[in-house]
Amino acid sequence: MTNLVEIRGLRKDYGAVAAVDHVDLDVVGGETLAVVGESGSGKTTLTRLLLRLEEPTTGSVRFAGEDLATLPAARLRKVRREMQVVLQDPYSSMNPRLRVTEIVGEPLVTHERGLRGRGGRNRLRARVGELLDAVGLAPEVQDRYPHEFSGGQRQRISIARALALEPRLVVLDEPTSALDVSVQAQVLDLLADLQSRLQLTYVFVSHNLAVVQQIADRVAVMRAGKIVELAAKRQLFAKPEHEYTRTLLDAVPDPDPRRARRWATS
Numbered sequence: 001m002t003n004l005v006e007i008r009g010l011r012k013d014y015g016a017v018a019a020v021d022h023v024d025l026d027v028v029g030g031e032t033l034a035v036v037g038e039s040g041s042g043k044t045t046l047t048r049l050l051l052r053l054e055e056p057t058t059g060s061v062r063f064a065g066e067d068l069a070t071l072p073a074a075r076l077r078k079v080r081r082e083m084q085v086v087l088q089d090p091y092s093s094m095n096p097r098l099r100v101t102e103i104v105g106e107p108l109v110t111h112e113r114g115l116r117g118r119g120g121r122n123r124l125r126a127r128v129g130e131l132l133d134a135v136g137l138a139p140e141v142q143d144r145y146p147h148e149f150s151g152g153q154r155q156r157i158s159i160a161r162a163l164a165l166e167p168r169l170v171v172l173d174e175p176t177s178a179l180d181v182s183v184q185a186q187v188l189d190l191l192a193d194l195q196s197r198l199q200l201t202y203v204f205v206s207h208n209l210a211v212v213q214q215i216a217d218r219v220a221v222m223r224a225g226k227i228v229e230l231a232a233k234r235q236l237f238a239k240p241e242h243e244y245t246r247t248l249l250d251a252v253p254d255p256d257p258r259r260a261r262r263w264a265t266s
């Protein structure tokens with residue numbers, strides 16, 4: 001198992017606030033690393049630093065062995081293709097006037113000249129059709145607009161778009177938090193299926209420990225910008241070391257002790 005991401009001494013200050021504070025973290029290729037913590041603990045900032053959407057105040061992020069801070073622009077563009085993100089509310093990031101072909105195909109058109117213009121249209125539709133099929137949507141939905149879909153279907157569309165450039169890493173920031181529980185389970189199943197088929201690495205940000213329990217291999221617990229605990233999922237749920245982790249686990253809105261035992265043993 002090799003590390004796809006290596007984060008060292010990472011810090012991000014916003015004024016007097018250290019949103020991320022001396023974080024060291026590895027993401028192993030092929031794993032799902034969950035990042036949990038209460039609101040404002042720095043989860044999103046950490047992932048934005050990882051994706052190089054923000055510049056760190058200090059510290060480094062290496063992706064596939066390369067330090068993102070020192071990469072020449074052309075190489076950074078290439079590496080960026082390998083890191084994609086899926087957010088909680090895909091609707092807000094979809095142009096309501098674009099059809100699904102344009103939404104899912106946009107990264108392809110940006111990066112591949114051959115898919116532009118009239119000549120590229122059929123090839124683009126074929127590629128988008130394959131991506132939609134991979135996320136469980138019929139290729140025919142290409143001509144529809146975002147408002148014609150349910151929340152779960154829209155999340156599938158944004159997953160298809162994230163996969164368009166064949167990334168190695170997908171950052172999922174609360175990807176199922178806006179969905180009903182049954183739809184949430186279907187999307188989590190889809191993500192697990194895609195991960196094994198496409199050998200994806202996931203960084204999964206969530207405040208929902210039931211979701212983390214279902215999908216994570218390892219869990220990093222953040223508090224006030226720091227990682228206070230990092231452990232294999234089973235170990236973390238069975239035997240949390242840090243008091244803050246215990247507080248988070250205690251806050252799970254499910255008083256049934258059998259459920260707690262299931263978490264510990266599954």
Ligand SMILES: Nc1ncnc2c1ncn2[C@@H]1O[C@H](COP(=O)(O)OP(=O)(O)OP(=O)(O)O)[C@@H](O)[C@H]1O
Nearest residue numbers: 014017018019037038039040041042043044045046
């Ligand atoms: N662009 C910014 N400018 C100023 N402060 C920021 C900015 N982004 C984040 N912060 C601050 O950094 C801290 C961490 O925020 P962050 O959004 O990373 O936390 P989070 O754990 O993702 O929270 P949530 O679960 O609510 O999304 C917070 O105190 C937040 O107010």
